[in-house]
Amino acid sequence: METENEQQRWAMDTLAIHAGQEPDPHSGAVMMPIVLSSTFAQESPGQHKGFEYSRSGNPTRQALECCLAALEGASHGFTFASGSAASTTLVHTLSPGDHVLCGDDVYGGTFRLFDKVMAPMKIETTFLDMQDASRVADAMRPETRMIWMETPTNPLLKIFDIARVASIAKDASIPLVVDNTFATPMLQRPLDLGATAVVHSTTKYLNGHSDAVGGAILTSDEALAERVGFLQNAIGAVPSPFDCYLVLRGLKTLGARMRNHVVSATDLAKRLEAHPAIERVIYPGLSSHPGHELASRQMTGFGGMITAIVRGGLEPARQMLEKLSVFYCAESLGGVESLAEHPAIMTHASVPPEQRAALGISDGLVRLSVGLEDVEDLWRDLDAALAN
Numbered sequence: 145m146e147t148e149n150e151q152q153r154w155a156m157d158t159l160a161i162h163a164g165q166e167p168d169p170h171s172g173a174v175m176m177p178i179v180l181s182s183t184f185a186q187e188s189p190g191q192h193k194g195f196e197y198s199r200s201g202n203p204t205r206q207a208l209e210c211c212l213a214a215l216e217g218a219s220h221g222f223t224f225a226s227g228s229a230a231s232t233t234l235v236h237t238l239s240p241g242d243h244v245l246c247g248d249d250v251y252g253g254t255f256r257l258f259d260k261v262m263a264p265m266k267i268e269t270t271f272l273d274m275q276d277a278s279r280v281a282d283a284m285r286p287e288t289r290m291i292w293m294e295t296p297t298n299p300l301l302k303i304f305d306i307a308r309v310a311s312i313a314k315d316a317s318i319p320l321v322v323d324n325t326f327a328t329p330m331l332q333r334p335l336d337l338g339a340t341a342v343v344h345s346t347t348k349y350l351n352g353h354s355d356a357v358g359g360a361i362l363t364s365d366e367a368l369a370e371r372v373g374f375l376q377n378a379i380g381a382v383p384s385p386f387d388c389y390l391v392l393r394g395l396k397t398l399g400a401r402m403r404n405h406v407v408s409a410t411d412l413a414k415r416l417e418a419h420p421a422i423e424r425v426i427y428p429g430l431s432s433h434p435g436h437e438l439a440s441r442q443m444t445g446f447g448g449m450i451t452a453i454v455r456g457g458l459e460p461a462r463q464m465l466e467k468l469s470v471f472y473c474a475e476s477l478g479g480v481e482s483l484a485e486h487p488a489i490m491t492h493a494s495v496p497p498e499q500r501a502a503l504g505i506s507d508g509l510v511r512l513s514v515g516l517e518d519v520e521d522l523w524r525d526l527d528a529a530l531a532n
């Protein structure tokens with residue numbers, strides 16, 4: 145059994161495989177068993193082995209929560225039935241009258257959560273472009289109680305300065321939440337840069353095989369962890385043990401997968417940038433990207449997502465998505481298989497058209513999740529789909 149001190153010295157690839165997991169003491173099984181039991185026997189009322197009821201805590205889930213916490217450098221981890229359930233639980237730490245500052249180019253469901261669910265509960269949100277961090281300081285109000293950002297953003301892949309915004313949050317004694325779904329802890333560790341909490345949709349890269357929906361919150365803030373732990377149990381949007389097992393299994397190859405995603409995405413982004421049918425390519429690894437330098441500082445790799453604007457708008461973009469065959473036209477991202485999607489029609493349909501236009505989510509914009517297939521097969525697929 146490794147001591148916590150030994151674990152603290154482990155590098156990311158080792159943590160991804162071993163953190164929170166030990167061979168099963170009964171059988172020696174080296175893979176975490178899926179413990180389906182909803183309840184746990186107590187020796188005497190209130191005397192148990194740390195588990196009472198599977199909504200409150202489950203051994204398979206606990207292994208996943210410990211592994212994710214170790215990867216993000218957090219002391220506490222909580223997992224949920226989806227990324228949206230994680231976000232919903234986290235915003236329940238707020239009270240009516242509170243105000244939130246949120247990045248302007250967030251996951252469509254996060255926008256909808258603040259705009260359609262929290263607003264009627266008297267929690268107001270201001271969405272703003274945080275590329276200029278001084279705008280965040282200017283937008284702060286006395287009642288601002290949380291700052292929320294994604295970086296790289298979705299789908300425009302803007303890069304926000306986590307450390308600078310974290311210091312603004314710290315000055316106001318409020319939490320900075322970073323949705324780290326796109327980068328994963330392999331490429332970016334927000335808590336090291338001063339963020340208070342990280343949220344994830346584990347559905348994406350962390351699981352990596354597009355066969356489970358889940359979410360997580362990681363933090364080292366004791367007061368926040370206590371509240372989130374209470375809310376996890378009280379709201380009850382917890383993941384199944386089977387889904388926890390799948391994410392645990394996916395995590396074991398996270399490092400190897402992310403390195404491969406980055407190499408292929410960098411290659412394809414450069415080739416797309418030179419393609420006559422493409423108006424513009426947005427990828428933080430390209431020197432043409434306005435956030436390239438900042439991304440080089442706060443990330444250890446630029447990710448597997450590429451956004452491209454197809455010349456001619458909706459019709460050519462639609463044709464491209466219909467013609468692709470190695471890339472599937474589908475929502476979601478972060479799996480071993482490559483996916484392409486049209487944010488204006490698909491993932492970001494819940495963002496009003498005027499706001500999409502203001503953000504720059506144009507009708508020719510397609511988002512690519514570069515998978516682990518052979519990169520030459522991926523390029524041939526893109527090139528053929530862009531031919532007219």
Ligand SMILES: *Cc1c(COP(=O)(O)O)cnc(C)c1O
Pocket residue numbers: 226227228229251253254294298323325326344345346347348357358359
């Ligand atoms: C998918 C996603 C979510 C929501 O997660 P679900 O698991 O689909 O509920 C939140 N944030 C980002 C960045 C995402 O990509």
